[in-house]
Amino acid sequence: MASRFPEGNQVQLRPRKGHDMKWSCDKHGEPIKFYCKKHKIPICHPCATKDHSQKPCELDDIEDVIFERRRQLDEKRPKVQGLHKQLEALSTKIKTVSTSGSTHLRTINNNIQDSYHDKIKSVGEKENRMIRVINEEADEEIRLVNEKREKRIKDCNTERENERQIIKDKEAKLLSDAKKISEVISKKIKDLTDKNQHVINTVENIESTFKRINQHDETLVNEAPQVLASIDENLSLNVHQDVSDCLDRIQNEVERMKFVEGEVGGEYYGRIDGYIGKWELVKSIHIPSVVSKPSVHGLVSDDEICVRDVGNKDVYITNINTQHTEKVIDGGVLITSCAPIDSNVIVCGKVRGGCTGDRLNGCITLYDRQWKVIRDISIPRNGYDRVYVDVDRDGMIIAGQLDQSNIYVINPADDKIVNTITMQGKEVWDGIQDLSSGDIVVRTVNNEYTVISRSGEEKTVIHCDEWVSSRCRVDKLTDTLYITYRDEARKTYSVDQVSRDGIIQARRIVEYEQSDRTNFMSPCLVTPTGNFIGCDGDKLLIYKKTYIL
Structure with missing residues (x-):
């Protein structure tokens, strides 16, 4: 074993370049001159002669070994130093992305608060206007009218306070959602920071080890192999690239997120959306057995689903909050689609045989909220007595007849057709959906959906071979398309998420087995508050989207 000469009893050795001449053999007291590659130890000349010959x-x-070990360490040093610089730069990027994400989320919070502040202010102005009108009327009346005025003011205050409270509750929920998303992002940023710091500490330890083992030849020779192996192991992890990629993904997801708002059916809604997220099943509502063959045909409010019994043509409404299902129309009505015009009126597209002449009667019907018929709207008759309807952002009815190229824009106030949109070379195959831009999504072939402008111009064709048997519904706040289709081989229903530009953003965002109760496929609906509703033929499946990284 090699050791240093005892103090005061040192052998005079001829110095050699790069060699610590105080290093000697424990057994013979001779200078270390050789390195045995078999036993991996440094030895003196007697050791070489007697034990290793x-x-x-x-x-x-030994000088060659020392120089080689130093060369190997020197070769690795730039790589370690380079990684150190990369990791330091990555630390800066982490801070930048964290700051950018926080700033973006603060902007969303500010947008929410500004929007709801204006709405609360509008409610106050509305209240003041109503009170002024009430006071002007009451001033012209005697005591009984004054009593009536006071009662109406009290009722008005109560209604406005309820309205304000609803708005505040919606705002509080949105701010809570934004906070949860911020917490998810902050936790991920912290995990990445910790991961990066761990690697920085490892690299700094390696650099410290470099300095230590280079101070003495003995330490260099004995420990360099282990240090070199440790360097190779740690550098092969490529942690800095993984962290950087994750940061880029976080930044993209944050920038995609936005506060969306708008009116649907005459009622205001707002929520945080724009990201893909993950849809999780939160509730399953069994459709009563009295509905022999259930088929979903649309939303009549944020929490009310129109369900038709394909067997006897009864129409039901299921409330997803109370989970109660109520019959609203007795048999004989074959509804194809429905949509709310405002808080009082619902429009339904229907199938009705036996029509003659040049007008199609009874295929578009207005109902009140008690499902009493208000009146029918007629359109030109060109073939099949089947009509699909939707309501646009202006409260106009859009209606299309099966196998026809014309789509009509109808004013529900006077039933007049205000615009006739003619598609070029295509016909209505199935349902039609309005987009906020005014464009319309029409199913024009079995597995194809066409987006057309109000002038009839074809803007986008959305196609997928798997959509042979499919239904499409639009999220009215984001214009995102959700296309439900049947997978015959797996006996399941799947849903793809598609942008209004025709880009498939996500495949199979939800997937569920079809029931044996009925083979009629229902579309998946998206409520204005963000619930996603599917129907497997036996149950209504309620999904909520969560933000994930």
Whole structure:
């Protein structure tokens, strides 16, 4: 074993370049001159002669070994230093992305608060206007009218306070959603920061080890192999690239997120959306057995679903909050689609045989909220007595007849057709959906959906071979398309998420088995508050989207 000469009793050695001449053999007290590659130890000349002179021992000059070890360390040093610089730069990027994400989320919070502040202010102005009108009327009346005025003011205050409270509750929920998303992002940023710091600490330890083992040849020779192996192991992890990629993904997801708002059916809604997220099943509502063959045909409010019994043509409404299902129309009505015009009126597209002449009567019907018929709207008759309807952002009815190229824009106030949109070379195959831009999504072939402008111009064709048997519904706040289709081989229903530009953003965002109760496929609906509703033929499946990284 090699050691240093005892103080005061040192052997005078001829210095050699790069070699610590105080390093000697413990056994013979002779200078270390060789390195046995077989036993991996430094030895002196007597050791080499007596103990290591026979094969398989192979000896190298100790100076060559020292120089080679130093060369190997020197070769690795730039790589370690380069990684250190990368990790330091990555630390800066982490801070930048964290700051950017926080700033973006603060902007969303500010947008929410500004929007709801204006709405609360509008409610106050509305209240003041109503009170002024009430006071002007009451001033012209005697005591009884004054009593009536006071009662109406009290009722008005109560109604406005309820309205204000509803708005505040919606705002509080949105701010809570934004906070949860911010917490998810903050936790991910912290995890990445910790991961990066751990690697920085490891690299700094390696650099410290470099300095230590380079101080003495003995330490260098004995420990360099382990240090080199440790360097190779740690550098191969490529942690800095993984962290950087994750940061880029976080930044993209944050920038995609936005506060969306708008009116649907005459009622205001707002929520945080724009991201893909993950849809999780939160509720399953069994459709009563009295509905023999359920089929979903549309939303009549944020929490009310129109369900038709394909067997006897009864129409039901299921409330997803109370989970109660109520029959609203007795048999004989074959509804194709429905949509709310405002808080009082619902429009339904229907199938009705036996029509003659040049007008199609009874295929578009207005109902009140008690499902009493208000009146029918007629359109030109060109073939099949089947009509699909939707309501646009202006409260106009859009209606299309099966196998026809014309789509009509109808004013529900006077039933007049205000615009006739003619598609070029295509016909209505199935349902039609309005977009906020005014464009319309029409199913024009079995597995194809066409987006057309109000002038009839074809803007986008959305196609997928798997959509042979499919239904499409639009999220009215984001214009995102959700296309439900049947997978015959797996006996399941799947849903794809598609942008209004025709880009498939996500495949199979939800997937569920079809029931044996009925083979009629229902579309998946998206409520204005963000609930996603599917129907497997036996149950209504309620999904909520969560933000994930």
